[in-house]
Each structure stands twice: as C-alpha cells, then as structure tokens.
Amino acid sequence: MATKTVKPVKKAAPKKEAPKEKAAVSAGLSATVFAVDGKASGKVALPTELFGAKVNEALLSQSVRVYLANQRQGGAKAKTRGEVEGSSRKIYRQKGTGKARHGSIRAHIFVGGGVVFGPVTRDFHLKMSKSMRRLALISALSAKHQDVVIVDGLETVAPKTKQVAAALTAAGATEKVLLVVPKDTPLLARAARNIHELDIVSSKDLHTYAILTHKKIVFTKKSLEESKAHFSVS
Numbered sequence: 001m002a003t004k005t006v007k008p009v010k011k012a013a014p015k016k017e018a019p020k021e022k023a024a025v026s027a028g029l030s031a032t033v034f035a036v037d038g039k040a041s042g043k044v045a046l047p048t049e050l051f052g053a054k055v056n057e058a059l060l061s062q063s064v065r066v067y068l069a070n071q072r073q074g075g076a077k078a079k080t081r082g083e084v085e086g087s088s089r090k091i092y093r094q095k096g097t098g099k100a101r102h103g104s105i106r107a108h109i110f111v112g113g114g115v116v117f118g119p120v121t122r123d124f125h126l127k128m129s130k131s132m133r134r135l136a137l138i139s140a141l142s143a144k145h146q147d148v149v150i151v152d153g154l155e156t157v158a159p160k161t162k163q164v165a166a167a168l169t170a171a172g173a174t175e176k177v178l179l180v181v182p183k184d185t186p187l188l189a190r191a192a193r194n195i196h197e198l199d200i201v202s203s204k205d206l207h208t209y210a211i212l213t214h215k216k217i218v219f220t221k222k223s224l225e226e227s228k229a230h231f232s233v234s
Contacts, residue, residue, distance in 0.1 A: 031148040031219075036157055038170025044150055044221070049232040051145040053138045060143075063136035063208040066126045078118025081106040086113075133207075134231055140211040147216050149173055154220045159187035165195050168218060178214035180206065182222040203227045 029051050030043040046052075086106040094101050108116045128136075141148075151171050157163050168177060177198045181189050189200050201210055203219075203226035211217060219227070 029145060031145075031150050033150040033152050033221075034171040036151065036153050036167040036170070038167070041152065044224075046145055046148065047224075047228045047232065050138055050141045050228060051148070053135075053142045055143045056135065056139045059132065059136045060139050060208060060212065063128065063133065063140075064212065066128045067207060067209040069124045069126045072124040074122040074124045076119040077121050078115040080116075080118070081108060081114030084112065084114045136208045137206060137211070137231060140208045141206075144211055144217060147214075149216055149218050150221060150224065151218055152221055154218075155182065155185050155188055155222065157188075157191075159191040161191050161194050164188070164191045168192075168195070168198070171218070173216040173218050176213070176215040178210055178217045180217065180219045180223045180227065182220060182226055204230045206231070 029046045029048060031046055033041050033044050035041055081104065084106050086104070088104060088106070090103050091105050092099070092102070105113070107113050149171050151167060151173075154164070154167060157167055168174070168179070173179075175197055177195075179192055179198055179200050180203050181192075181200055182203055192198060192200055199210065199214065201207075203223040206227060
C-alpha cells in the first residue's frame, strides 16, 4: 500500500501589533489638532480609556437625571394658615349677620391668609456612586468623540477675549462650545468666560451633562492629559 507524503505546513510569521496610538487613529479615535491661527497641524490619538468605551444609554440617562435633580434648590415655601400672622379668635358671630360663617381671619380666602397646598421645602438631592459617575462620563465622551477638537497653544494666547474667541472660531468651535481648561490657568478662563455660547469647565471637573449638551468639546493638549490621568482607572 502506497504511503502519502505529507507536505510540511509553513507557519505564517506572527503579525506585528500596531502601536496603540496608531491603532486608535485608524479606529477613528482621533481628533484634529489646530494651532491658534486655525491651521490644522495633524491628528492626535484620543485615549481609549476615555473615548473607546461602549455607550451605556441607560447610565447616561440616569446621570443626567441625577445632575439636574441636584441643581434644584427646593427652598420654595408658602405659609399655611397656621403660620401666617393674625388673631385666632372667631371674627364674628356664627349666626345673624347674613354673611358666611368664618372662624379665623387667617383662612385662605382672606387677603393675607394662609396658602392651601402651597409649596414646601423639599430636598431633591439624588446620589450616584463615584464609579457610576465616571463610567457615565466615559460613555458620554465615547458618544461625542467625533465632536472633540484640540487647540494647541491656547494657554499661551494673550488673555484677551477677542484673541481667545478668534482662536476658537478658526478651529471651527463657534456654537455651543465646551472649553476644557487645564489646571492653574485662571487667565484663560477669565478671557473666555464672556464668549457667547461658550461654557468653561476644568479638566478634572468634567461631567456627563456638560458633554452631552454641547456641540463642540475643545481640549488643549494639557487638559486632555489631565483628564486622562484623573478619570482613567489606574
């Protein structure tokens, strides 16, 4: 019986893994870098720890609800008939006057009387764990990664509102802009605070509601690194 010859199988050479930054750029996790004069100087890879997560819509909804609820002061209060000033005596006799019977001048139908079913002081505060807040923020950044713009050198611009506005306009950030400023840059924040349709937030104070309610999110290279270091899991 003839024996079959088995040809040796050539093993394919192992593929070299692309660097993380190149892989992130090829996967679309990148943002255009603009100089202060508006010229594009290339792209920068966005950290996958912040911008590469799966979007959790339920967690986003919960985070927005908690944030909006915590903005409510709940201090509205109307006085009831037991709290307004006025005598408690019966204002006139029960019968014989031809008028409706009344027992107190503090009744709600009199001027200066108490309010029926008026607002009372309430606490609308809701709680959300730190890990859930961080995951909601990462989901928001991942959902809005295409709206992220990097403006390099924005901290070095003269602290003038006109110049900061010109740099943002040249980068295409003109409507509903969220500017993420690095730590210890009070002059930049002061120069940008009067720009129309622009909100300012520190790199360590980012939150889900701010990300979702703006059309453009502008980072500087420094603020992007600070946010990555602060919100990434070590």
